[in-house]
Amino acid sequence: MELTPSDPKQAGLQFTKAHRSLGDKHFALEREMDKRQTLECVTILARALRDFEEFSRADRERYLQGGLTQTDGDRAVCAWITERYEHMARIAREIVPTGLNEASAGRHLRAPAWALAILLIGHASKWRKISGHRPDAATPGRLHQLFRSAREADIDAAVQTVTVERRFIEATIEALYVRALLLERFASGNLGPRRLEILDTWLIAWMGALWLTIEPVARGATLCIDTQNSARGLTRPVTGERADFYLALKPLRRQLERAIDYFHQGIIFPGWGIAQSFRMEEHVAVMDFVERELNLIEHAAAQKSKRFPIGQKSRVSVFFGFAEIYDRALIKQSAITTSAGSSAASGNASSISGARTGGYFAPATLRLAALADADAARTNDFMRSPVQLLDISDAGMGLEMSSDDAAKVEVDELVAVRIDDGRPWVLGIVVRKVNQRNDYSTTVGIKVLTKVPLRATLELVTDRPVRQTANGIFVAGSPVHGFADSIIVSDATYRARQVVAVTIASGHFHIRLGRVRYSGPGWKMAAANVLEAR
Amino acid sequence: MDPTSDFLPAREGAVLDVSKVQQDVSTRRLRDRYIATRYAQFPEPGIALRHTSDILRWARQLLDDDQPRLAIELLHLALEEEPKQRRVWLFLLELAFLNEDTNQFNDLADEFKRRFVTAVSFDMQNASDDEKEIAENNKIIDVMGIELAPNDPRYANAGEPTMLPNWSTPDSAERNEAGQRQLHAALVNAIAFHTTPPPTQLLNS
Numbered sequence: 001m002e003l004t005p006s007d008p009k010q011a012g013l014q015f016t017k018a019h020r021s022l023g024d025k026h027f028a029l030e031r032e033m034d035k036r037q038t039l040e041c042v043t044i045l046a047r048a049l050r051d052f053e054e055f056s057r058a059d060r061e062r063y064l065q066g067g068l069t070q071t072d073g074d075r076a077v078c079a080w081i082t083e084r085y086e087h088m089a090r091i092a093r094e095i096v097p098t099g100l101n102e103a104s105a106g107r108h109l110r111a112p113a114w115a116l117a118i119l120l121i122g123h124a125s126k127w128r129k130i131s132g133h134r135p136d137a138a139t140p141g142r143l144h145q146l147f148r149s150a151r152e153a154d155i156d157a158a159v160q161t162v163t164v165e166r167r168f169i170e171a172t173i174e175a176l177y178v179r180a181l182l183l184e185r186f187a188s189g190n191l192g193p194r195r196l197e198i199l200d201t202w203l204i205a206w207m208g209a210l211w212l213t214i215e216p217v218a219r220g221a222t223l224c225i226d227t228q229n230s231a232r233g234l235t236r237p238v239t240g241e242r243a244d245f246y247l248a249l250k251p252l253r254r255q256l257e258r259a260i261d262y263f264h265q266g267i268i269f270p271g272w273g274i275a276q277s278f279r280m281e282e283h284v285a286v287m288d289f290v291e292r293e294l295n296l297i298e299h300a301a302a303q304k305s306k307r308f309p310i311g312q313k314s315r316v317s318v319f320f321g322f323a324e325i326y327d328r329a330l331i332k333q334s335a336i337t338t339s340a341g342s343s344a345a346s347g348n349a350s351s352i353s354g355a356r357t358g359g360y361f362a363p364a365t366l367r368l369a370a371l372a373d374a375d376a377a378r379t380n381d382f383m384r385s386p387v388q389l390l391d392i393s394d395a396g397m398g399l400e401m402s403s404d405d406a407a408k409v410e411v412d413e414l415v416a417v418r419i420d421d422g423r424p425w426v427l428g429i430v431v432r433k434v435n436q437r438n439d440y441s442t443t444v445g446i447k448v449l450t451k452v453p454l455r456a457t458l459e460l461v462t463d464r465p466v467r468q469t470a471n472g473i474f475v476a477g478s479p480v481h482g483f484a485d486s487i488i489v490s491d492a493t494y495r496a497r498q499v500v501a502v503t504i505a506s507g508h509f510h511i512r513l514g515r516v517r518y519s520g521p522g523w524k525m526a527a528a529n530v531l532e533a534r
Numbered sequence: 535m536d537p538t539s540d541f542l543p544a545r546e547g548a549v550l551d552v553s554k555v556q557q558d559v560s561t562r563r564l565r566d567r568y569i570a571t572r573y574a575q576f577p578e579p580g581i582a583l584r585h586t587s588d589i590l591r592w593a594r595q596l597l598d599d600d601q602p603r604l605a606i607e608l609l610h611l612a613l614e615e616e617p618k619q620r621r622v623w624l625f626l627l628e629l630a631f632l633n634e635d636t637n638q639f640n641d642l643a644d645e646f647k648r649r650f651v652t653a654v655s656f657d658m659q660n661a662s663d664d665e666k667e668i669a670e671n672n673k674i675i676d677v678m679g680i681e682l683a684p685n686d687p688r689y690a691n692a693g694e695p696t697m698l699p700n701w702s703t704p705d706s707a708e709r710n711e712a713g714q715r716q717l718h719a720a721l722v723n724a725i726a727f728h729t730t731p732p733p734t735q736l737l738n739s
Contacts, residue, residue: 260607263568264614266561280564284571291603424728452725474721481711482718483598504720509713515595527598533713 013059013077022055023084030091041095042112049088049120050163056081061274064130064194075131082127089120096146097153114150114173115160118143122180126200130193132434132443139184141230147177148227164204165273171207178210178247179203181225181233191289192432198275198286202259205270209251220250221298236297249294256290296394316389317418318399320409320430322490322523326471329416329425330455389419390443397428399444406433406442412520414488415446416453427453427473427488429518449488449518449525450475456487458500461510470500475525485528486517494524499531508534569611572604583615590625590704597702602629620650624671624701627678632702636682643675643688674699 029048033041059077066074096113125139150156156174163169171179182203183196191199203210216222216237223234224243237243262269268276268283275283319329385405390398397417409415409430416425428446454474459467470493477484487500493513500511514527562580569579573592576582583589589612596605606629612622623646630639651672658666677696679689700706 263572264565264611266558266563266565266568268564280567280571284568287572452728454721454724454728474724476718476721476725477600479598479600480715480718481598482714482716483709484600485714485718485721504717504724507716507720509717509720511717517599527595528717530710530713530717533710533716 013062013071014073015076015080018055019077019080022052023080023087026052026084026087026091030087033091033095038095038097038110038113042110042116045088045092045095046112046116046163049116052084052088053163053165056084057274061277064197064274065277078127078131082124082131082133085120085124085127089117089124092117092120093142093146096149111150111153111155111158111173112160114146114153114155115162115171115176118146118173118176118180119162119164121146122176122183122200125180125184126196129191129196135184137231140181140233143177143180143184143233144225144227144230147173150174150177165201167272169204169207171204174212175207175210178212178234179207182210184233186289186293191286192434194275194278194282195286195289197273198278198283199290201270201273201275202255202286202290205259206252206255209255210247211251212245212247214245216246217248217250220248221294222246222248223297249297252290253294256287256294260287292395314389314419315386316399317425318387318401319416319425320413321521322414322473322488323471325414325416325425325427325453326455326473329418330453330473389417392419394448396431396448397426397446399446400441401444403440403442406444409433409444410521414520414523415444417446424452426451427475429520452476453488456502456504458487458489458493458502460493460496461499461501472500472502474528482530483527486525487511487513487528488523488525489513491522491524494526573608579611580615583612584619586612586619586621587704589619590621593625594703594705597629605629617649620646620668620671621701621704623649624699625704627675628699628701631678631682634682639679639682640686640688643679646675647672671699 026048029044032044036044060081063074063078063081092113096117097110121139121143125135128134128136147156150173156177157172159170159172160176161168161170162176179200183200186196186199212225216224222237223246224237225234225245225247226232226242227244228242234247237246259269262271263283268280317329319325385402387405388400390400392398399417411430411432413430414427415430416427418425426448427450428448430444431447432445434443434445454476456472456474458470458472460470461467470489472493473488475486475488477486493500494516498513500513502509502511509530510532512529512531514529516524516526518525566579569583570576573579589608593605593608596602596608606626609622609626612619613626623642627639627642627646630642650668658669661669673693674696676689676692677694679686680692683689703709
C-alpha cells in the first residue's frame, strides 16, 4: 500500500483516506501480533512506527508550525496522530513479556520490547498534550510497571537503539523511562505544542544524563519516583514519603548549559528534528522554562512554604485588567497609602485601613471583613460563565472558561485569581489561550507574578504645589536586597517616569520607576528603585 | 557512572572560548538572533556586547532580578565578542568570589593575569594609569584568592586585607541599598499581615 502524506502546501491539513488506511493497517498488525514471537513483534512494530513517522512527518511539522488559526482538518489530523501513537503504545505494552518464569537470557533478548513500549508512551503523552487533551492519569502507573519489570529482568541498564525523527538514538531503558516521566511532568504545565516538541528533542539528546540512583545525591537537588504509586511520576522528595529512585538535576543543568553553548555558536540545539525550524523565540522560551523548573525544584523548600492548598477544578473568582484588579479585586486591601493621604483611594478602602499611618495595621476584625468579602465567583462584568481552576504550580496555573469570555481576554493581560476565600488574590499574566476541542471552553494559561499583591496609592512627586496621585500594585521579589521588588502601574503613569512617594507602615519612600520587567495592555511592571527612605 | 559527575563539557569548564563567535555568516546570524531574543536589550548584539558599561549595568540588573545565570551568560557572551573588556573579567571574578566558587575564581584569576597582568610594566613611576589600575586589580585579586584558597601558592604575594571592590556593582554610587532593603522589609511585613489569618476568636465577635 502506498502512503501519501498530506500536501504541506495546502491551506490546512486534510484527513484523507491514506490516514484512515494507515490506522486500519495498525489494527491488522495488532491482530497479527498474537501469532508471533516477541522479537518478531518488536521488529514489526518498530518498522510500523518508522513508517508512521515518515508518513506523518509533514503533518506533524505543519501542525506544529501552524499559528493560532486551526482548521477542522488540522484538528482532525492532530487527533489522529495522537490516536495512532496511543494505539501503538498499547500494542507495544502488550508485547512486553510478563511474568518472571522465562529464562533470564530470553528476557534480555527481548529488552527492545521494553524500550519501544516506554518510547511510545512518551510520544503518546506528548501528543495528548499537543492535541489539547489532559494528561492520561494512567501513564505514570504504566511507566512504573514497565520499569519495575525491566529491573526485575535486569535489563534496565541495557543500551537499546531506538529511532526518533530518522535518527538512531542509543539509550538505556532507564533513560527512556526518565524521558517519558519528565515529559509527563512538563506536559501537565503551560508548555505549548512547539515548546513541548523542542523540549522533547532536547530530552532525547540529553538521554546520556538521565540516570537514576537509589539514594538521593548528597549535593544538589533531586526529583524522586515512587514506582508503587501509579498516580505520581517524578516529584520533589518529601520527608516521610516513600521513594525508590532519584534523579539528580545537576547533570540536567549541565546539559542545559551545553545546549546554550550550541546557541552561542550559532547552532540550534541539537541540530536535528522538526523543532529545528521553529522560531528562535520558542527555543529561548524553552530555555527559560527549563531554567525556571530547575530553580523551582532546587529551591523547593523555600517555595513550599508559600504554596496555598487548592481544590482541583474548583470555581474561582477572577478579574482581568489593571484597573479592574486595582479597583475591585484589591479594593478591600489598601495596605499601602500615599504620604499625602488617601484622598484618591476609594473611600471604602481608606475606611478599612486608615491612611497615613500604615493601613495594614488595621484591626483584625476589619481584616476579616475584607477577606470575607470574597463571595464566590466575583468577576469582571463581561464574564458570563463561571471560571474553573484546572491546575496550579508554583509558577503558573490553568483556568478553564467559556470561549466567549476568553475571547475578550488578551495574552499579556493582567489577571487576579482568588483560589480560596479568605486568601489573598493571586496576581499573574495571561501567557496563552488554548481552545478545547469542544469549542465551548478555553484553557487560559497564567504565569504567577505574586501570591500576595499589595495595592498602593502613589503620589507623583513634582515641584507643583498640588500633587497628583496614581494607582500601583507592589510585587515583592524574593531576594532580601530588595532590588527585585516591582510596582505595576498604568502605561500613563509609567510614561511620566516620575518619582513616586509612598508610605508603608511607618516608612516613607521615594521611588523611581525603573526598567520594565513585564508589560501588557495598559500596564507595566517596573523595578521599584528606592531613591530615599525615611 | 556517577550521574552528578561532570562527564559532559560544560560552560564553566572553559573560562573563555572565543571560537564560539563564528565568522560564517549564517551561524553568526543565528548567534545574533539568539542573543537578541534572550536579551531583549540587544537589537545588534555584535555592537552592544562591546559596550562594557552597558553590559555591566545590564548584568547588575539581571542579578537584581535574581537571574544570576543569565547575568553570567551575558558576561561570557560579551567576552566571547571582545575579550579585552577588563571590567567584565573583574565582574565575573567578584561574582565567583561572592559565590565562594574557588575553582571558577582560580580559573578566572589565571586568565585575567595571563591576559592583562603579564603585559603590565611594574615600574610604577613610569606606568600608565591603566597599568596602575591593572596592578591594583591584581593585588585585590590576590587578597580575594588567599581568602578563598589560603594555601594556594598563586596568591602567595597577597597583601593586606582590602574592602570588597564592588566590581559587580558598577553603578553603586546611584544605588540606595539600605533604602531598598527597608522597602523590601516593609513589603514583606505587609505580605505577612495579609497572609496571617486573624485570631479565631474574632470570627465570633
